[in-house]
Amino acid sequence: MIKGLKNARWAAMRLLLGTAGRLSRGVRIGYRHGFDSGSMLDYVYVDKAHGSLVVGRLIDRVYLNAIGWRAIRARRELLKDVLRERIAEQHGEVFILDVASGPGRYLQDLAEEYGPGSIRVECRDLDRAGLAQGEGRARERGLTNISYAHGDALNPPPCERAPDVIVVSGLYELLLDDSAIAASVERLRGMLAPGGVLVFTTQTRHPQLEFIARVLPNREGNLWVMKCRPVEQAEKWAVDAGFTGVTSARESVGLFTVTTARR
Incomplete structure (x- = not known):
């Protein structure tokens, strides 16, 4: 009943x-x-x-x-701060690859903030509509140091130049298989330039998980099921993959962490 x-x-x-x-x-x-x-x-x-x-x-x-949306906006601000720190410690043009970027609005903000010669950004995603949206907005903003390409975040092809920073934002929260995330972290480490940094997000809690899983459809048309994990597990994926200097920070709403790990 x-x-x-x-x-x-x-x-x-x-x-x-x-x-x-x-x-x-x-x-x-x-x-x-x-x-x-x-x-x-x-x-x-x-x-x-x-x-x-x-x-x-x-x-x-x-x-x-x-x-959840308030936390995602706070996560974006934390990501931007983390990336600014990574850019500041690099010499020469910093190449940033986001393997699941969508339109990449916050990355466009950074591309505009630093300009060509300081950073170059490549946005990849499986969602062609989101990529087209991002490309159109980049043209409107006159950005020449950001590009878009269709690609699978879990099976990414190599770049012409090894990235200094790889970002995975909002993807691992959607994956229910822990082993797939661990394999992704290890694969992305192999793509980074020596001394490069992986930046990825983890959802540690969400008070509306059941509502989302029962009501909201995802991009495949199925109900949107997410999995929360402790930040310690996220850091262990990075350590087990061979990263060093693994640290995490939590956004202000308290649902997500951003982890950085150095090759």
Whole structure:
């Protein structure tokens, strides 16, 4: 009986979000591209409510204020600070590769902040829509030191030049197989230039995991299931892969950590 009531509640929430919720632009993007997609994160980063009529904008503001999205915006700011530290310690042009970037809005901010000759950024993703969105915005901003390429983050082809920094943001949280993450960390270490740094994120907790897994579809059209892990496990992946100087920092909302590890 209790299980049946819970299932009915989740079904009602899916119905409500899929109907009235679509007045929110953010919810519409989630249903079109997946709530875990780069296009969705790009919209969340902007943090401006849009929707049909006043009620749509109100729904969108509530949606954008959800704790998970607030934490992702805080994670972005922490990532930018970490990357600035890595850029400051390098000599010459710093090559940054993001293997699951989506549109890469925050990377464009860094590319603009430092300019050509200081950093070069390559954004890769499997989501062609997100890549096209990023490319278009980069052209509008006149950025010449950022590029986009279709690619699998878990089976990345080598770059023409070994990256000084590799970023994996928001990907490992979506993978349920720990061994796949461990293999990815080891593979990315082999791609880095000597002394290069891997920067990756981990979700350590989320108070809305069940709601997300029961209501929100991911980019494949399935319900979005995530897995939280302790930061100690994330650091162990890096140590076991042969990295040194492994450290982690937590964003201000407290759901994600950013780990840095040196080859």
